[in-house]
Amino acid sequence: MAQAKILIADDDTLVREAVNKILSMFGHTVVACASGEEAIEALTADFDLIILDINMPGMDGFETLKLINERNYGIPVIFLTGAGSMEYAVKAINLGAYDFIPKPIEDLDIFNIKIKRAIEKRMYVLQERAYKENLETEVRSKTKELAKKNRLLEEYNENLEVSTLNTMLTLQTALEEKDMYTAGHTTRVTLHAMSIGKALRLGEEELTVLDRACKVHDIGKLVVDVNYIRKPGPLSDEEWLLMKKHPEIGANIIKPLAFMQDELFIVRHHHERMDGKGYPDGLGGDELTC
Numbered sequence: 001m002a003q004a005k006i007l008i009a010d011d012d013t014l015v016r017e018a019v020n021k022i023l024s025m026f027g028h029t030v031v032a033c034a035s036g037e038e039a040i041e042a043l044t045a046d047f048d049l050i051i052l053d054i055n056m057p058g059m060d061g062f063e064t065l066k067l068i069n070e071r072n073y074g075i076p077v078i079f080l081t082g083a084g085s086m087e088y089a090v091k092a093i094n095l096g097a098y099d100f101i102p103k104p105i106e107d108l109d110i111f112n113i114k115i116k117r118a119i120e121k122r123m124y125v126l127q128e129r130a131y132k133e134n135l136e137t138e139v140r141s142k143t144k145e146l147a148k149k150n151r152l153l154e155e156y157n158e159n160l161e162v163s164t165l166n167t168m169l170t171l172q173t174a175l176e177e178k179d180m181y182t183a184g185h186t187t188r189v190t191l192h193a194m195s196i197g198k199a200l201r202l203g204e205e206e207l208t209v210l211d212r213a214c215k216v217h218d219i220g221k222l223v224v225d226v227n228y229i230r231k232p233g234p235l236s237d238e239e240w241l242l243m244k245k246h247p248e249i250g251a252n253i254i255k256p257l258a259f260m261q262d263e264l265f266i267v268r269h270h271h272e273r274m275d276g277k278g279y280p281d282g283l284g285g286d287e288l289t290c
C-alpha cells in the first residue's frame with residue numbers, strides 16, 4: 001500500500017490511539033487530533049486521507065466535514081461510525097464523505113481495504129488535478145504564443161500592404177513627373193476625392209479605401225505607351241482606344257493583391273460617367289455604387 005499522510009479526529013483516546021497504531025504500522029504518517037476544531041487547525045492540502053469521528057464535543061464530524069469541503073483540497077474523508085448508527089453513515093456519504101468504517105474496528109482486512117481504496121482515490125484526484133493544471137497552463141501558453149504570432153503576422157501584412165502601395169505610388173508619380181501636364185495628377189485627384197468623401201461623411205474604412213484607390217487609380221498607364229500621354233494635341237482614335245484601356249489594365253495589376261479587392265472597383269471604373277458614356281464598361285447611375 002502506498003504510504004500516505006493521514007489526519008484523524010476522534011475524541012475517544014482509545015479509538016484514536018488504536019487507529020493511529022494500525023495506520024503507523026502500515027507505514028503511514030498520522031496526525032491525530034482530539035476534536036474537529038483541532039483537525040481543521042491541522043488540515044493542510046498535503047494530507048491524503050481524513051478519518052473523522054461523528055460524535056465529538058464541540059464541532060461534530062458533520063460540521064468538520066463541511067469546513068473540510070470548503071477548503072476544496074479533494075482529500076477523501078472516511079467516517080468512524082458507532083454500531084447501530086447507519087443513518088449517520090448515510091448522512092455522511094450524502095454530505096460528501098468517501099466511505100465509513102464501523103467502530104470498534106473488528107475486521108482489520110476490511111479496514112485496510114477501505115484505507116487503501118481511499119488513498120488510491122486521493123492519488124487519482126491529485127493526478128487529475130495535475131493533468132488539468134498542466135493542460136490549462138499549456139492552453140494558456142499556446143494561446144499567448146498564437147496571439148503573438150498573429151500580431152507579428154498582422155504587422156507584417158500591414159507593412160507589406162503599405163510598402164506595395166508606396167511602390168506603386170512611386171512608380172506612378174515618377175511616370176507623371178516626366179510630363180508637365182500630368183505632374184501631381186494623382187496627388188490632386190486624391191486630395192479632391194478625399195474632400196468629397198469627407199463631405200459625403202464616408203466612414204473611416206471607406207475613406208481609407210478611397211485614398212488607396214486614388215493613389216493607384218492610374219497605375220494602368222504604366223503599361224500604356226507613355227508617348228501617347230505626353231503627346232501634344234488630341235489623340236488619334238487608335239491612341240484613344242489604347243489610352244482607354246488603362247483603367248482595366250490598372251484593375252488587372254491590383255487584382256492579385258488580396259488586400260486591395262475593395263479598391264479594384266474604383267480603379268476599374270474611375271473613367272465611367274453617371275450618364276453611362278464613360279469607359280471601360282459604360283456603367284452609369286446606381287451601377288457605379290460599390
Ligand SMILES: [Fe+2]
Nearest residue numbers: 217218270271
Ligand atoms: Fe485615369
